[in-house]
Amino acid sequence: MNQLARTPNDVGNALRLARKKQKLSQQALATRSGVWQETISKIENGSPGTRLETIFDLCAALNLEMAITDRSTGSTDFLEDTL
Template sequence: MNMTDLARTPKQIGSLIRRTRKNLGWSQTQLGEKAGLRQETVSLIETGKPATKLETLLAILAALNLEFRIARRSKGQASDIEELF
């Protein structure tokens, strides 16, 4: 993954989670165990369920050694540098 991966939608978030999990060679069940979730729940989130609970998502990210960052919206990486407000 990139330094920070843009994940604007639940589907993008799910894809990123799946990609990271596979890079680690883990199954959904293994990830679920580490995150305290069921395999089915991991499946739904990777598929891009929009109504996932924040705490559930955070548990998965933590298990994958990932974290949130929040940034100003930008079409490209460049505007990351601007300070708009």
């Protein structure tokens, strides 16, 4: 599971994908993440104003994580930056 996300829609798709793979209903995910089923529905359909913390709540519940990467390089070497 590794999904590029440049829009809220991409994020929604990634979350839905992960949820389905784990065979969870939105309600089940709601229970384990503390995010309402109605909210999950909106997010999976690409709600642009979704709050970061909400995304992270869902990521945590789905055992996902987020990475911010350089668009050009598309490098995959994690955690090497120090500046």
